[in-house]
Amino acid sequence: MKNKTLLIISREYLTRIQKKSFIIITILMPVLLVAMIVLPVLFMTLSEKRQFSRILVVDESEVFINNFQDNEHYEFCYRSGDIEQIKREAFDQDFDVVLQILSNSQGVKSNIYYKKNLPTGLQSEVESQMDDIFFNQLLKDSLSIDPQRFENMQTLAKSEAATIQIDDRGGEKEHDSEVNQIFGMMCGLIIYFIIIMFASLVLRGVLEEKSNRIVEVLLSSVKPAQLLVGKIVGIALVGLTQLVIWAALSGAILLGIQLAAPDLFSSDAVETVATTATSGEMLSNGAELAADPGNIFSMIQNYFPVSFGVIIFCFVFYFVVGYLIYSTLYAATGSVVDNESDSQQYTMPITIPLILAIVFVPSISTNPDGSLAMWLSMIPLTSPIAMMVRLPSGVPAWELLLSMGIALAFLVFCIWFAAKVYRIGIMTYGKKPSWRTIFRWLRQ
Amino acid sequence: MNIIDVQEVTKRYGDFTALDSVSLSVPQGCVFGLLGPNGAGKTSLIRILMRISAPEKGQIFFKGHPLADDDVFDMGYLPEERGLYKKMKVGEQGMYLARLKGLDRQEAYKRLREKFEQFGMMEWWNKPVEELSKGMQQKVQFITTILHKPSFLILDEPFSGFDPINANMLKEEVKKLKDEGTTIVLSTHNMASVEEICDHIALINRSRKILEGDIFEVKNRFKKNLYSIETTRLPEVLLQQLEEQKYGICSQFSNDYYTRLEVKIPEGRTANNLLQLIMQHTDIHAFNEIMPTMSEIFIEQVELANQQPDHEE
Numbered sequence: 001m002k003n004k005t006l007l008i009i010s011r012e013y014l015t016r017i018q019k020k021s022f023i024i025i026t027i028l029m030p031v032l033l034v035a036m037i038v039l040p041v042l043f044m045t046l047s048e049k050r051q052f053s054r055i056l057v058v059d060e061s062e063v064f065i066n067n068f069q070d071n072e073h074y075e076f077c078y079r080s081g082d083i084e085q086i087k088r089e090a091f092d093q094d095f096d097v098v099l100q101i102l103s104n105s106q107g108v109k110s111n112i113y114y115k116k117n118l119p120t121g122l123q124s125e126v127e128s129q130m131d132d133i134f135f136n137q138l139l140k141d142s143l144s145i146d147p148q149r150f151e152n153m154q155t156l157a158k159s160e161a162a163t164i165q166i167d168d169r170g171g172e173k174e175h176d177s178e179v180n181q182i183f184g185m186m187c188g189l190i191i192y193f194i195i196i197m198f199a200s201l202v203l204r205g206v207l208e209e210k211s212n213r214i215v216e217v218l219l220s221s222v223k224p225a226q227l228l229v230g231k232i233v234g235i236a237l238v239g240l241t242q243l244v245i246w247a248a249l250s251g252a253i254l255l256g257i258q259l260a261a262p263d264l265f266s267s268d269a270v271e272t273v274a275t276t277a278t279s280g281e282m283l284s285n286g287a288e289l290a291a292d293p294g295n296i297f298s299m300i301q302n303y304f305p306v307s308f309g310v311i312i313f314c315f316v317f318y319f320v321v322g323y324l325i326y327s328t329l330y331a332a333t334g335s336v337v338d339n340e341s342d343s344q345q346y347t348m349p350i351t352i353p354l355i356l357a358i359v360f361v362p363s364i365s366t367n368p369d370g371s372l373a374m375w376l377s378m379i380p381l382t383s384p385i386a387m388m389v390r391l392p393s394g395v396p397a398w399e400l401l402l403s404m405g406i407a408l409a410f411l412v413f414c415i416w417f418a419a420k421v422y423r424i425g426i427m428t429y430g431k432k433p434s435w436r437t438i439f440r441w442l443r444q
Numbered sequence: 445m446n447i448i449d450v451q452e453v454t455k456r457y458g459d460f461t462a463l464d465s466v467s468l469s470v471p472q473g474c475v476f477g478l479l480g481p482n483g484a485g486k487t488s489l490i491r492i493l494m495r496i497s498a499p500e501k502g503q504i505f506f507k508g509h510p511l512a513d514d515d516v517f518d519m520g521y522l523p524e525e526r527g528l529y530k531k532m533k534v535g536e537q538g539m540y541l542a543r544l545k546g547l548d549r550q551e552a553y554k555r556l557r558e559k560f561e562q563f564g565m566m567e568w569w570n571k572p573v574e575e576l577s578k579g580m581q582q583k584v585q586f587i588t589t590i591l592h593k594p595s596f597l598i599l600d601e602p603f604s605g606f607d608p609i610n611a612n613m614l615k616e617e618v619k620k621l622k623d624e625g626t627t628i629v630l631s632t633h634n635m636a637s638v639e640e641i642c643d644h645i646a647l648i649n650r651s652r653k654i655l656e657g658d659i660f661e662v663k664n665r666f667k668k669n670l671y672s673i674e675t676t677r678l679p680e681v682l683l684q685q686l687e688e689q690k691y692g693i694c695s696q697f698s699n700d701y702y703t704r705l706e707v708k709i710p711e712g713r714t715a716n717n718l719l720q721l722i723m724q725h726t727d728i729h730a731f732n733e734i735m736p737t738m739s740e741i742f743i744e745q746v747e748l749a750n751q752q753p754d755h756e757e
Contacts, residue, residue, distance in 0.1 A: 004544055007540070007543055007544060008544075011540055015529075015531075015532060208529075209529075212527040212528070212529070212530060213523065213525040213526060213527030214527035214528055214529060215527070216491075216496065216521075216523040216525065216527070217521065217523060217527065217541065217585075217588075217589075218544065219494075219496045220494040220495075220496060220516060220519070220520075220521040220523075221516055221541070221544040221545050222544060223513075427491070427496065427497065437458070440458060
């Protein structure tokens, strides 16, 4: 009898991982993921390497003459005279832009003339250099302060605040709450996608067997429970396989890039990307994490108030329990309907909490100890996501245990519920059963 | 000896009673026709026999012992609604279904190849099921049903969807299985095939069994003492005498060469009496008893049962 369950598991597993779509997604996903991290950095590095701009400065105020600093990307030359004539000549003399600085009692106004394309970053470079020069000039002229002394004083006066969390035993740990948030959000999102993807695979699998009527043949050989367990476990293994391949492939690709171009993630490039990209901070953190795989472990170990082992354990726990809760309920749904479009009516009540959990992820993440976060991490339909988001920021042990306990108890209920409904639903065609009918099945 | 004994089985779905205290016995080695109008409860009974669903009341005995989970290894079932995994390859699918019935990999492969070769289907082995014609799919399904050589086989409307050639092939296959000792329950509305291959029948109507028995015994039970007589001519005096002696003349036909009569023999008289009477007037070419067809018995019994007052809607 046990043999048959294994047989069903292996069929569910093998037919799915042999599918073209599975192979494509499994290989493509890590490539895309890595591309999302690497490409912006790569583009930035490449574009920076390509750029070298020669700037011709025509300064009417005379404040800036010879004060611009040349660097690897910019070279400044100075000329005075009729701006119209200089503009005509400059571009033939291999200058990329002409910077005209106008003298003005209100402040400094300037024009940047260019042909075709304005090199990226040139405007901000010019502006920031002009700000510094002008500020230093003001210090000297109006306040009679030596700019060098001012800078020294500024450095002296710099203060820094580290964030240190004290745990219940009085131990202290320095951690970066931003990294916590991002890590937690990532865990929550992964669990969400896994649940949605694979639980609906279970639903479709059950529905497939029902609608093509093979289920009656199968049930003449095996028990409904065996069929259900075989399907759920088989698909779970597919999910795990995919996760493991994703992790391994992403790691391998990142490692390969790291070896091929060790400077790619040098902090300069990353910083630049981080400041220019819209989701800059997240990206830079991600890139930093990815940049040095050897360090991730110790970094995480240092950052998180919860030990990395606990996080991994909880991730696996909530992944498995969350998947089982949703897949059993989805399987029950698949068994009562005749086609996929009808299934929404029944999955809605269980899918809404999942979506709510995702919607509230940012709020949970910014306020991991708030009552919303607390409640969402207790309700079993949302806890796999909510608790994972909270966890890296630290959760009291009793809350974690309670949440796990509730989830397990609910899972037992779901298995009972699904077994009852599936057994009858799978052989019932035609009319969609009402909730009342389903409750009657539960009593049978 | 009976391979299956159903004892007072009752099955309910909510308020609906699908089987109401049904008892019947399937003798070993026969082809058993399970008959009844649509919705009578045949499929419910079959599902209980296959342990797909459990009855509320009653018991099933298989080869003398209460039906148990492991008995499904010795049973085969071809449901009325056929189905296979559409995307799965034909060979793989056959292997899977055979192994679910307890065959090991080698044995399943050997038998499947044998059957595929017999039915000329080897070229389909690696094709997905959805590329097969409907008739082909039916064949695949039938093969997977009998591959584990069950001693008890249930075929629910096996002929539906087959063209006459394939239907005939299936019929021959059923007869062959019977000769090999397999007991077969045939649930069908195709009365011609019942006449042809069934030895035993049970008639279920509105969740109750209304008739059961050996097919000849049943026919005998419901025969109407009707005889068909072919003679050279039909003298007026003979017709008069038949009427005088209370013989019922159901139909008569004549042309230039022969005449035919259908006569119902009244209570107290025998076929011999009738023969003697006719012999006095004309030459007899043929004389035989008209047995009721299964179709006639079916319709008559169902209509009769539906008139019973205890069968409330």
